[in-house]
Amino acid sequence: MVNKSISEINDRIKDGSVSVVTAEEMVGIVAELGAEGAAKEVDIVTTGTFGAMCSSGVFLNFGHSEPPIKMQKIWLNDVEAYTGVAAVDAYIGATQVSETLGMEYGGAHVIEDLIRGNAIDVHAISPGTDCYPRKILDTTIDINDLNQAIMLNPRNAYQKYNAATNSTSQKLYTYMGSLMPNFGNVTYSGAGVLSPLSNDPEYRTIGTGTRIFLGGAQGYIVGQGTQHSSKSGFGTLMVQGDLKEMDTEFIRASTFTGYGVSLYVGMGIPIPVLDEKVALATAVSDADIITKVIDYGIPSRDRPVVRQVTYEELRSGSIDIKGREVVTSSLSSFKRSRQIAGLLKDWIAHGEFFLSQPAEKLPSDTVSRPMKQTRGTPMVKDIMSKNVITIHKNASVYEAAKKVMDASFNHLPVVTENNTLVGIVTAWDISKAVAQNTFDLVENIMTKKVITAMDSEQVTIAARRLEQHRVSAMPVVDEQNHVIGIITSDDISMLFARRN
Amino acid sequence: MKIRIIIDQDIVTRPILAEAILETGIPLNIAQAHFDSAAGEIIADIKDTEYRMIKNALVSRGAEVLKLDTPINWDEEECVECGACISVCPTKVFSMDMEWNLKVDNTKCIQCGTCIEMCPHDALSLDV
Ligand code: SF4
Ligand code: SF4
Secondary structure (H helix, E strand, O other): OOOOOHHHHHHHHHHOOOOEEEHHHHHHHHHHHHHHHHHHHOOEEEOOEEEEOOOOEEEEEOOOOOOOEOOOEEEEOOEEEEOOOOOOEEEEEOOOEEOOOEEEEEHHHHHHHHHOOOOEEEEEEOOOOOOOOEOEEEEEEOHHHOOEEEEEEEEEOOOOOOEEEOOOOOOEEEOOEEEOOOOOOEEEOOOHHHOOHHHOOOOOOOEEOOEEEEOOEEEEEEEEOOOOEHHHOEOOEEEEEEHHHOOOOOEEEEEEOOOEEEEEEEEEOEEEOOOHHHHHHHOOOHHHOEEEEEEOOOOOOOOOEEEEEEHHHHHOOEEEEOOEEEEEEEOOOHHHHHHHHHHHHHHHHOOOOOOOOOOEEOOOOOOOOOOOOOOOOOEHHHHOEOOOOOEEOOOEHHHHHHHHHHHOOOEEEEEOOOOEEEEEEEHHHHHHHHHOOOOOEHHHHOEOOOOOEEOOOEHHHHHHHHHHOOOOEEEEEOOOOEEEEEEEHHHHHHHHHHHO | OEEEEEEEHHHOOOOHHHHHHHHHOOOOEEEEEEEOOOEEEEEEEOOHHHHHHHHHHHHOOOOEEEEOOOOOEEOOOOOOOOOHHHHHOOOOOEEEOOOOOEEEOHHHOOOOOHHHHHOOOOOEEOOO
């Protein structure tokens, strides 16, 4: 039985006799010496991860202006920060986007610019009070002008993360990157063998007050992160550290095309090998960590699982999906994760980093529940119009023109004898045909690729499709592609106008 | 070298490629081809010395021919070596070596731009 204490290990750091290895190295050591032998041999295992962690941000204190202001709203390089916390405190969230540049520049970029020492334009407004009379403030600062710049990330270091793929025939732009059509690729995130929480999944050594590597500086674990779902193996951490000591090697802004801004955060957690059990847990390898490949083609909270997969398979460069080899891409950097685990190891070996005893353990039995929604979400069938006017594909353009006139409706779904949808004609198509004197069959002037909706679909999902394809109406079809209604952008805006 | 051949709608049904190959005797090594009802686009590999001849043969038949000689730029400072670009590139320009360093073989690049959208760190660009 091995039984070490944190203070014993710290004594070894002090006298230089500490034995520290990275979580990658530990796999082989446990395989060779067994858990007990490894626990005797190794005092600390270092972990590391470097990936997109959206739920990140920084508390800033600007000091008081003359005359003083109680900021009600504040923008840093045109990115809004939250200042509903005291007069000159603000929280800049990583994912907030610039009001002028949009997704190109966001909170994460402000954070990176602060670390780089770049100048930041500050604009703040206030209603003005007797004690804080100032109403508008404009100034330019850099990180040295701030009293504090404390990174406080509500949810970082996911134990592991679902991998993503796309079954649809359209390319998707997501926070998991571009997902190519027809299972064209798989993207994943997480450091696997080096992942901090995967190396201590029962939180036997990690807890509130654990000193960690954060963004190149020493930081701390505040406690469980938001959405901490330890019961299902998706634990998270809330962490804090001093931005003024951080390094852009390990904190980087990023933009996911079509999705938005995120912050790449580098984090490393030292795991004290207190006993065999800890040693065994840190022997976890990529092959032991299982996650799911999720189909992001389905726009729902409960996206279907395509298959289970290990990090070893993901890291191999391709995995099998439905008999086909699909290329995988990591979004987090394994090289930099490794660098972090290595750096933390060096700090410890050189007596520059000491372990802390956690004040509190992380909860190990939480689940993350879905949102409680008190308003029913409307379905397409609730707002579609059922008396849809259709036209037969062999009808003439003249007949179509007449129908459009009579019904004063802009869109005619084109159908076969048994009401199966084969196309759509608009008033515009008809006028164009008339103008060009092509008094043809409807079939020859219709658009064949019709964007449709299903009656059992949520209106928000249908509305997004309408918007993406820049059409103003969609026929509603059943499973057999029979036309059962039509939904227009007017129906949708009327619905949303009512709700506001 | 790589070239992009664009064939417009009005001539897309004619056997332009075959005629050009027959006329010049130059084999076109087709790397990618994409046709739909609107237009056709072909990426082909040819010898540098053959460029002029094949271009003339194709252009005289109404096609457009572009040299793909300015491949993707990789900004190593911005790159964090995540590997996100690897799975979206149609010609496998990107790969990881044993030490998880990103390797970029831009001689394979066909300048499609797909990787630029994918890169979260703005590390990839094409000269326009
Ligand atoms: S531009 Fe296209 S071909 Fe070139 S590297 Fe990027 S994805 Fe690959
Ligand atoms: S996606 Fe961008 S940052 Fe990631 S490896 Fe490729 S070039 Fe580098």
